[in-house]
Amino acid sequence: MASRVTFIGAGNMAGAIIGGMIDNGHPASDITATSPSDEVLAPLRERFGIHTDTDNVAAVRDADIVVLAVKPQIMRGVCEGMRDTLQRQRPLIISVAAGLTAESLQAWMGGGLPLVRCMPNTPSLVGAGAAGLFATPEVSAEQRDQATALLEAVGLVEWVEEEGLLDAVTAVSGSAPAYFFLMFEAMEEAGVKLGLPAETARRLAMQTALGAARMAQGSEFTPDRLKRNVMSPGGTTERAIEHLEQAGLRQIMADAMEACAARAREMAEELGKR
Ligand SMILES: NC(=O)C1=CN([C@@H]2O[C@H](COP(=O)(O)OP(=O)(O)OC[C@H]3O[C@@H](n4cnc5c(N)ncnc54)[C@H](O)[C@@H]3O)[C@@H](O)[C@H]2O)C=CC1
Numbered sequence: 350m351a352s353r354v355t356f357i358g359a360g361n362m363a364g365a366i367i368g369g370m371i372d373n374g375h376p377a378s379d380i381t382a383t384s385p386s387d388e389v390l391a392p393l394r395e396r397f398g399i400h401t402d403t404d405n406v407a408a409v410r411d412a413d414i415v416v417l418a419v420k421p422q423i424m425r426g427v428c429e430g431m432r433d434t435l436q437r438q439r440p441l442i443i444s445v446a447a448g449l450t451a452e453s454l455q456a457w458m459g460g461g462l463p464l465v466r467c468m469p470n471t472p473s474l475v476g477a478g479a480a481g482l483f484a485t486p487e488v489s490a491e492q493r494d495q496a497t498a499l500l501e502a503v504g505l506v507e508w509v510e511e512e513g514l515l516d517a518v519t520a521v522s523g524s525a526p527a528y529f530f531l532m533f534e535a536m537e538e539a540g541v542k543l544g545l546p547a548e549t550a551r552r553l554a555m556q557t558a559l560g561a562a563r564m565a566q567g568s569e570f571t572p573d574r575l576k577r578n579v580m581s582p583g584g585t586t587e588r589a590i591e592h593l594e595q596a597g598l599r600q601i602m603a604d605a606m607e608a609c610a611a612r613a614r615e616m617a618e619e620l621g622k623r
């Protein structure tokens with residue numbers, strides 16, 4: 350029998366994972382999502398046929414897995430509100446919140462629960478997610494497998510053995526879809542300046558990104574080698590790559606990703622105080 354999974358929060362991230370799970374054949378009748386607002390829940394109910402509830406406590410009462418998917422800033426109140434029921438039911442908890450440490454989450458839920466911290470990303474919606482997972486000592490091998498199965502239904506899963514590494518995962522994959530969306534915007538704008546219709550530039554840029562990722566994923570060659578295969582000596586690509594290197598693209602990425610991970614650490618400090 351499939352696990353009964355309750356999502357606390359029904360926003361971008363919960364919606365992306367739920368959509369991916371349904372596409373992968375998880376029964377909608379075993380999935381519940383909550384939000385204080387039925388206006389938020391109605392579209393999910395209609396689109397996926399899942400259960401919804403405006404009451405978090407009622408929704409976790411018979412859950413096998415509870416996915417915490419509210420904003421980090423309200424997580425404490427949400428966890429404290431479900432504390433007694435979670436302690437009785439003892440489901441596997443999966444938090445997708447950026448920053449919040451296992452120590453804080455456990456303290457807010459009364460402690461000792463099997464807790465997996467997960468950093469997923471929104472491409473989960475199309476089955477192409479990339480998630481980093483960390484298990485607390487309370488998590489059994491079977492529950493680890495359950496968490497893997499749930500997230501593998503919507504994409505790639507990588508376990509990390511140190512909790513702090515989830516901040517690096519946030520920089521590399523959790524936040525990273527946005528870096529590529531920014532790149533699409535920039536490429537479309539530049540394509541338009543070069544005379545292409547916006548739609549044409551957008552379609553070409555996206556298909557190229559998809560093609561490059563698929564080609565690199567299945568390749569025995571490094572990204573550097575694949576890059577060099579495109580760069581004919583004295584040709585056009587060489588000129589563009591020289592420009593990107595001289596303009597400091599590598600440093601820009603390093604700085605942006607360091608800022609991302611630092612913000613996750615800062616959020617843990619700000620929100621983790623008891
Ligand atoms: N958006 C993203 O790309 C990613 C988000 N995350 C994490 O996922 C979590 C959720 O982020 P988003 O989905 O982007 O936020 P969101 O704002 O889209 O969704 C939050 C949801 O929580 C609901 N909510 C508000 N108060 C509630 C309460 N008291 N009880 C139950 N539900 C309540 C809202 O109605 C909304 O549906 C955050 O902790 C974030 O760090 C992690 C990885 C990627």
Ligand SMILES: O=C(O)[C@@H]1CCC=N1
Nearest residue numbers: 446447519523524525
């Ligand atoms: O921006 C954020 O804080 C969340 C976590 C990773 C992606 N979105």
